[in-house]
Amino acid sequence: GAGVSQSPSNKVTEKGKDVELRCDPISGHTALYWYRQRLGQGLEFLIYFQGNSAPDKSGLPSDRFSAERTGESVSTLTIQRTQQEDSAVYLCASSLDTLRTDTQYFGPGTRLTVL
């Protein structure tokens, strides 16, 4: 079946501009996650959505970062007034979020470059 998809695959923007990154989770997956991976670094957790519950925003690095999710489908991650340190690959993952296991399946990522 279709996996997690993300768009765009690459985004180049100028410092100070706003960007929106999109994630389409696997159909039926109730949980959705955003991570960031800077060049040569590990993954940093950003935010987690589970059904209608309030999202876990504990990983968002600043108030310039926000994310929304419509029901149990598409999510958008918005970065306002981008800075050069925001340059990274932004990864989205989704999971069934059952009681027994919540294996996360990742999309290919969006590579963001802030000039």
Add this chain to the structure above:
Amino acid sequence: DAKTTQPTSMDCAEGRAANLPCNHSTISGNEYVYWYRQIHSQGPQYIIHGLKNNETNEMASLIITEDRKSSTLILPHATLRDTAVYYCIVRAYGGTSYGKLTFGQGTILTVHP
């Protein structure tokens, strides 16, 4: 979630088994062991997970010691396409860390001809 320790890098000859170790000596009874890998320029890929029993799927086998303080991921017949960074992650189901995967530095596995 419990901390994991993995070797920084490992080599393996194509066609041979790759055995990737992971130490998780502070693992709790409700924590699972997950393995992911990340091939260059791609998102992480789920491989396998387990609680206390050994597990096998089409990609790999996971051997967890009886005391659960360490585990080994086995790729039975490594190919060049298995070259990647392999992450061992220990996480509880539920609690305040619910939802997050905490990735360490992982093991860089290089499969050579």
